[in-house]
Amino acid sequence: SRRLETLSGGEIQRVAIAAALALKPQILVLDEPTSQLDPRSAEEVLEALVNLNKQLGLTVILAEHRLERVLPHTSQIIYLSADYPGGLSGEPREVLSKVQLNPPMIILGKVFGWEPLPLTIDEAQECGKQSQEKWLEMRASSPSKRVTANHQKTAFIRANGVEVNFGKIQALRGVKLSLFPGEIAVMMGPNGAGKSTLLRSLIGLTPVKSGNIFVDGKDITGRTVADVCQQVGYLPQDPNALLFAETVMDELLITLRNHHLDPSDIQPSPKELLDRLGLGDKGRCYPRDLSTGERQRVALGAILVTHPGALLLDEPTRGLDYDAKLTLLKLLRTWRDEGMAILMVTHDVELAVQAADRIIMLENGLITADGVPEEVLAISPTFTPQVMKIFPNRGWLTVNDVIGDLDASQY
Template identity: 40%
Template sequence: MILLDQVSVRYRRSEPLVLRNVDLTVGEGELAVVAGPTGTGKSTLLGCVAGLVPHFTGGVVHGRVVVGGRDTRTHRPGDLADLIGYVGQDPAAGFVTDTVEDEVAYGLECLGTAQPVMRRRVEDALDLLSLAALRSRRLRGLSGGERQRVAIAAVLATGSRVLVLDEPTSALDPGGAEDVLAAVHRLVHDLGVTVLMTEHRLERALQFADQLVLVEDGRVLAGEPSLLMEVSAVRPPVVELARLAGWSPPPVTVRDARRRADRLRHDLAAAPPSSPREPAPGPPPAPGRVRIRGLTVRRGRRQVLHDADLDIPAGVVVALMGRNGAGKSTLLSASAGLVAREGGVVDVDGADPADLPAQQAIRLVGLVPDDPRLLLRASSVADECVGADDDTGVTPGATRRMLARIAPGLAGAHRVNHHPDDLSEGERLTLAMAVILTAGPSLLLLDEPTRGLDYAAKSRLSAMLRSFAASGLAVVVATHDVEFVADVADRVVTMAGGRIVAEGPAADVLLSSYVHTPQVAKVLRPHRWLTVGAVASAMKGEG
């Protein structure tokens, strides 16, 4: 169904190849998961299959891409619309209507679908992605995860035989991600749909894959998932645990890992669980402590945040979790003074950010939103860094040095001249993060900071946040990334329906949840282990 024959891609003559001599075949009714470090060409690979590269993005493509018998050199994206459904990393960028139901129906209207058929397909798509209750909602009022589900429903409704999905679960909570992947799995097995998807959180998707496609430095290696995991540079926690325990080939599901973990559980039974904190060096931020009392926010007739009370001590990383639409982003925005409150107070170092001028507020509270483009306004990465230095009054070059810590490749000489719009979602996020962190705020708020980041980048981010916390910074991270929370968080706060419903030490909250349990904990139950790092430390101590 999908054939790439010696495909190479270059966007600019002065730059290296993004893809190099790629050969790949994905059969009809297969689910192929594309994995690899951030910025190595995964999105370009998907763009080639969808016909977006080079017709929409520009650049030069050598070789041949054939999908369903159609050569993308002679068929533009519009000629492939009835065959291929594509959902990019930013689904909202592709919306053309105002409401959920209209967006799901739009593609069918463009294809001239008969009204009775259109109605049936729209209803099927809404049910498949659990969107029926949102059919009349305006798209601009949806959470990031809800927008992602709408975008997937819109391409599913057209009856596409090939789905190309770029990070389809990146904005979804664990339950929502399972729903989406289960729906995709049904399409593959029951309807014979061919799916090519990228996913950084392999712990979610690897169990569904018929084929794993590894992309690194523009080169591709494809094959059976468990075999390729032995050589892959990106590995989910269950595979890291298998490598630590010496299991070969490594299991790719929790169920298979549990079957092989009896000896490991026995060896760890006498060792006290631990989560070592070894912060990376970093500049000491100003100390901070946050007190939130009775914080209430209303949007129109809906009260989206109900009397939130929260204490965030300096030196602590707090993870804010909950399903999409639970109120996490609203709590962050209200804490930063960026949305109108119906009631409540926020005290950060004795001041309320809502009462301060913007230039003072950013030194008190720094918020990295889930859409990083809201913070980026320059025409290149280098200019963005210079502008951030000027805005915050820091030493020239400070923002670029911060960027080098988060994403070393992006701060390199051959990338800093790129326009932010030409970066991947994860790269834009890291650039926005560097801009905010350079100001040295007392309270750091991050909304879904791991979207688009590979495991190595998340590990660097985790170490950086722990270093800031160790120096006295108060950190709050709203995220669906359970594995990241297990690694970085001291405390976890769970929200539902705009209310805080649980709060406590990270291990207590994560291990008591059916939804927010990390892979290592699932494998080693009933013992209280959260991360591979903690297990490795215990095994090293015993050895």
């Protein structure tokens, strides 16, 4: 009986899938059906599709970038790439052995020569036990060092006792949060937990019932959203919402004009910012003609051209392949190292463990955990990355934590 506008992005996605199934089709084509779902919800959707396939003979075709989620349920992969004109099609192990865009489990299988390549965590765990004896004990068991923000500094964004209601629904229930310069904090939690609501509250886009929010030491009460966004960049789930100019360069110049800033006074200049974003040759292009990853970077340019002290990103990897995610990751690390405070909301566990200096869990409108990734994820089985499942109790989160100095890019 709830209105659609009161649902989270993930809840809306599940409603859309249910609506498609209500027609009882023989073939169901889904475009990234789990992109906005938390791991548990994604698994529930995939298991439902598997049951429909087995019980009703429903043919399911998924377009999906997060292979780690769908591999256990997949009977065939069609890989589309310029490297394979016409596509590469076959059984999962056959295709994955030939391509480089792979989830952590498959990369480890290639590095250690696991045969056959594991398609489930259970299979990978058995392979991992053998590899530990032959290889893993020969190297230090400590994970890669992560950046630790200096929390002795003053928080750039601080929320105290923030409560938000939507009618009778209590979306945020006294959230207390501090974001510090020079760190990437990643927030995760189930769909409908209040993550997007919190981001919107931090810039004044969603009004709070009670509590206070401070940006650079100043209460945002009474300030306009445009004024706050000069200090805090905000990338919503759909970056297209920020794109309305005729050219990529105009997107940046319009932002400066709206903030009454002279482009000649901005360093780095808009042109230099586009170069850093890998968009130096796209300045005259129409933004909506670009790829998903390029449009996202244009939107990032539009919000970063004012040089904010903080950046808030809501599900930024939706629609991005592994290469585009790595590009985003490099940019985030650069801005962090330059002193920016970054908060990213995501359900993409594998990206989270690569990006995060700190992980925050939000559930039912409350922060339930906040700390270094290996500690927070060790007590959160729903959000455990593949590497931690394969090699438990070692503190390893990423492929690089396991293989050390070996170059995994060739796999």
